[in-house]
Amino acid sequence: MNRQLLFLSTCLLSAFFLQAKCPSVTRTISIGAAAPKSVLKITAQVTFSHLDSDIPTAWILQETWPAGCAIRSATWNGEDYPPIQRQADDCWIFGYPDTPWNVEDGTLAYELVLPSLQDDEEVRALQSFGKIYTCNDEDDVRGDTSLLVDINAPFYDILPLEIRISPGWNLISAPCRLSEETQAALLQGGAIYDIPGNATPGEMFFCQSPFPETPGTPFWYHEEGPHPRVVSLSACDPIADGLFPNGGQWHDGWNLVGVRGTMPQSVDSSQGLWLWQEGGYTRSPQNTLSPGQAGWIFR
16 A cells, blocks of 8 residues: 555544644745756745644655656755655655654755756746645645746756754855845844954854855854754855855964855865864864855864
């Protein structure tokens, strides 16, 4: 029997699920128009009410895209979680036995491959539909629902990037120029703080500032919310890949660096790479800095 059908039929027999409410799921489509065969990042932000009587023990997210679209890969809170197929739809199950993920707040992200166009076709509008199921409830996915496949639009292939935000202080960098809307989604109304260009790891002084104009500039951000989240970014224009030192100049000794562009950067440092994690600096087991991160190196 299909796993989704087995899940639904099993749950319907259990009175335990009678008060289960669907989570709130909001879809974000990273780019409004792209050339045929482009690959875009789609995210679905999942939030529960956190009232014990409302949270289900299992639920299903189903995404429906027109024929010709394909999901290339998917992650849940940054970990691989490919969909399973139910007829022509892609589905993810949470909380059911033998599935890897519990019922909790989080971010589902997947790469959507756009279809090709017919010879006499220049533009095609794509419309997505999402459904959420518990055993006795269902709801629609909210947020963005449409995009255009346009032969005159730019071609994208995983150009959208991500920044992971943890509760408390985050030492991060924006790898590309961001729109005001994307900045607001990243900061969610909170303030950011810049770091002096000649600062060292032991100096924790900084001041509130506007969003850095230069891609790769490291900065502090304090997350007031209690849960981790993943923010999708879209580059406004192409940019050269590389490490970017705070203030734009390298120093002898410690340098705080971010990443410009879309590619992870190897770090050559005898002292290793130090990242801010869970309230303190931790040496990275891999000397690689990913877009969205910032860290200290010695040179």
